[in-house]
Amino acid sequence: MSRRHRLAYDRAKPSAKSLFLRARKAEVQYARQLRKVARHIGDLVMGLFDQADPTSAGIVERALRRYAGTIEAWASSVGGRMVAEVAARDRKAWMAVSREMGTAIHREIEQAPTGALLRQRLADQVSLITSLPTEAAERVHQLTIEGLSKGTRASEIAAEIMRSGEVSAARANLIARTEVSRTATDFTEARAQSVGSEGYIWRTAGDSDVRDSHRAMAGKYVEWKSPPTLDGMTGHAGQFPNCRCYPEPVIPDV
Template identity: 30%
Template sequence: MDLNARFDLAALAKGRTKRKVIEFREIKPRLASEQAFYRIIMSVLVEATSRRAEILEAAAATRRELIGDAATIGAIMAEMRAAMSQAASLATGPLMSLFANDARRHGETWIGQVNRLIGVDLSAVVRSSDVQTILQLEVQKSVALIRGLSDDVAKRIEFQVIDLVSQGKSQKDIAAALAETAGFTRKRAMFIARDQAASFNGALNQIRQEQAGVTSYIWRTVGDQRVRPAHRLRNGQRFRWDSPPSDGAPGRPPNCRCTAQAVLDLDETPRSGRARASRAGLSAVASALGIGL
């Protein structure tokens, strides 16, 4: 994706505010998006729980015959894998809608903040097409993660059932193992949903800020006990987009719930990217916005 500045927000802001440094509010991922993502994942993995009775029946038959009916479990698992694979493919549409709605909400929030703090309406230049590439990439990654989880769950169920049957364990023991796997599935699904929602939000923050010529941000954590120590130390510190920490910008490291609070320094000397944006795009953007420079 191209993160070069398309316009210089600092240049547009000069003369419209007396502030030298403008700190925007954080744009965080929505809990509703995490929950919607979780429901999409679980709709794919529902086969792992809906076939519980069939798996237990096959386990009982296999235990009685030991070898004679062993293929019964394999057949059920094959059907389950095929159903989850098809469901994962069908999840692409709902995920695309979810990410597109989040991108639209993020853009509207960003436009609203700029308008409120600077008095410039960016609705004419902040476009949905700016984030189309990252949207498609995030959807592809999410589908791959869901497929990976469904494979892990299927392998876990098959191994547990066959192993417990071979040990002569009771139906109660097998049912308990399946319940444990169901718990594992829910936890992993929630982890993926939370992680991908934060990752996409982090990508949107970076794209929108860099395209406006915003070069730096303040690292913000959620402030709870689950924040990793390295990120807790970064809270409140200022970073540049072109010099991120070793593990990435806020929201990008795995399971990072931090966000990048945009900082617009009106006295900052433009670097090459912002200078090019100022020369090549400032007049056009000002014209689109209907303002004079």
């Protein structure tokens, strides 16, 4: 790591290391919006499913799939706000870096190819948000098939179908945490590579909830071109499901 300059260049300045911390506020706000979808899924199931009516499961399934089609514009708006907020937060962090290190990297940061990345991350969010009701519909379908093929008690199948809103809420929280963190890492990587960064220091949330494989990565230098494989998945800090880690870029001396 010779001739490299870490962002935590002055340990007397604790803010230097915290510049690229996870966007917790964005995650909370995004999760709140996605849980609205989960609540509506629960309302649809509660209102349409009738254990005594064998056709009601199909009615619920079709209603959920129709609902997925009606929320695309809303999903684009909500997803767009999240992506824009995370991108702006990352840019603000890099502007702070350029002020501390001089203006030499300012132009490179401004010219980083983030436009295509923003559009791709927005498309991903629309797909994920609309997947909440479609996944709920598929779950209802699978539970119904299971009841018919395995002879599962109708009351047990009904209880699971009625949990659709709860299951969707858990999925919504997972999407929010994963996607905010993944989006933040993607923008950090794009801007880091634009200024000649070849890698980063892996940082964790530093608490007891950090999974063992990620704790083992804490403080290690990782090249952008060589993301590690952990627990059967490959990615950088912040790009794994439910991951709260983040990359602290290592940039060339200016």
